[in-house]
Amino acid sequence: MDAPAARLLVGNDAPLRIRLPGRAMTNRWGLIQTCAASLDDIQDPGDGLTAHERIFLVRLKTEADGLATYQALKTLGLSRSEIETLRTDWLRRGLVRVDKARGNALRLV
Numbered sequence: 001m002d003a004p005a006a007r008l009l010v011g012n013d014a015p016l017r018i019r020l021p022g023r024a025m026t027n028r029w030g031l032i033q034t035c036a037a038s039l040d041d042i043q044d045p046g047d048g049l050t051a052h053e054r055i056f057l058v059r060l061k062t063e064a065d066g067l068a069t070y071q072a073l074k075t076l077g078l079s080r081s082e083i084e085t086l087r088t089d090w091l092r093r094g095l096v097r098v099d100k101a102r103g104n105a106l107r108l109v
Helices: 003-010 051-063 070-075 080-093
Strands: 023-026 030-033 096-099 105-108
Touching: 003 023, 051 070, 051 105, 070 080, 080 096, 080 105
Parallel strands: none
Antiparallel strands: 023 030, 096 105
């Protein structure tokens, strides 16, 4: 809505120059196309997990005491880069949290 807010949220004032309806600026992907939907239009919002993530979470809970460590995720067949991407994404989405009592391991929430 104003330059200071735009600079705070996305790091520049580019959102103020958007003139086409349905466009938005994000700090992660830049300019994107958007659409609006009311909550009544959404049948089942779900939990946002993919089928693979759901399997990984169940296995981590049962086989790794709820810890998303590199070793536990490697046991699930993920590569180092896949593990780093997944752990970063899960932290961002609030699916895991740093557990200082467990040596800063990521614990499922």
